[in-house]
Amino acid sequence: MPQFPLLVATTLLSITLFGWLLVLGRSLLIPFVIALLVWYLIVALAEAIRAIPLGPLRLPRLVAVTAALAVIFVVFSMAVDILAANLTALARDAPVYQARLDQILKSGSVWVGLADPVQMRDLVPDNALNRALSAGANAITQIAGSASLVFIYVLFLLLEQSTFDRKMARLFSSPERMEIAFLMRERITGALRHYLGIKTAVSVLTGSLTAGLLTLLDLPYAALFGFIAFALNFIPTIGSLIAVIFPSLLALVHFETLTPFLVISLGLGTIQFLIGNLLEPRLMGNSLNLSGLVIMLSLSFWGAVWGITGMLLCVPLTVMVLIICAQFPASRPVAVLLSADGEVGAPMVARGPAPPE
Secondary structure, three states, rough: OOHHHHHHHHHHHHHHHHHHHHHHOHHHHHHHHHHHHHHHHHHHHHHHHHHHOOOOEEEEEEEHHHHHHHHHHHHHHHHHHHHHHHHHHHHHHHHHHHHHHHHHHHHHHHHHHOOOOOOHHHHHOOHHHHHHHHHHHHHHHHHOOOHHHHHHHHHHHHHOHHHHHHHHHHHOOOOHHHHHHHHHHHHHHHHHHHHHHHHHHHHHHHHHHHHHHHOOOOOOOHHHHHHHHHHHHHOHHHHHHHHHHHHHHHHHHHOOHHHHHHHHHHHHHHHHHHHHHHHHHHHOOOOEEEHHHHHHHHHHHHHHHHHHHHHHHHHHHHHHHHHHHOOOOOOOHHHHHHHOOOOOOOOOOOOOOOOOO
C-alpha cells in the first residue's frame, strides 16, 4: 500500500479511536476536566490575592489558596441556589406561559387568515417545555451531586501541586527536551490565562447588563437569565444567540403588549453585538489565532463528545492542540490549518545553560 493512503488511514483510525474513548470515559473525564479548570482558577485567584499590596508584607501561599477556595465555594453555592430556585419557579409557571403562547399563536393565525389555528403542540411536542426545564433542573442537581468528586480531585491537585515540576522533569531524557516541554507549558498557560481572564470579565459584564435590563423591565427570573448569559458567553456564536432568544420568548408570553418584547430583544441583541463584536475582539486581540471555521467545527465535535461541558471548553482545548502541534514537524501542518492566518510561529528551541561570565 502506498505511504500516503496508509498515513491517512492510520490518522483517521487514531482520531476515531480517540473520540470513542472520550465518549466512553466521559463520566470519568468530565469531572476531572472540571476539577482541572477549578484548580487552575484557584491558583490564578490565589496569585491575584497574593499580589494585593500590603506594604512590605505578602500573604502566605496557604492563606491565599484558602481565601481563593472560600471565594469559589461561596460563588458556586450562590449560583446553584439561584439556578435551582429560578428553575423550580419557572417549571411551576410553565403551564401559564404555555397557555399564553397558545393564545398568541391563535391570534396570529386569525390575523394571517389561517383556517386551522396553529397551536403550541403543532410546533413542539406536548410538555416539551416542562421536560426541558426538568432536564435543566436535573443537570444542576447532577453538577451539585458531582461536586464532592470534583472537590476531591481539586484537593489532590492542590496537595501535589508542588511536585508537578519535579515529576515533569523526570519524564525527559535530555535537558533540552525538558526545557522545550516547560516552554510549551508556559505558552499554553499564558494563552489560557489571557483567554479565560478576558472571557470571564466580558461574560460577567454581559450577565450583569442582561440581568440589569431584565430587572429594569420587570421580567421574572432576571437573575437566572443573567447567569445563563454569563455561562453561554463562553460558547462561541451559538451561546450569544440562545442568551437573547430565551428571555425574549418569555417577554413575549409574559407581557400583554409587544413593546417590552421588542425592547428586550433589541436591547439584549445590542448588548451581545457590542460586547461580542467590538469590546471582546479589541481586548482579546489575535492572541488565540484560531480560525472561525475551526472554532465552529471544534464546537460541534466537543459538543457531541462531552455535551455542554465540551462546548464550554472547546476553545481552550483547541488552543492547546494548536500550540502542541506547532512544535513538531510532523504535526505542524495541523497547527497551520487550525490557525486563522497560517502563522503559528517558529518551533521552540531550548536555550540551554547560560554561558559562564
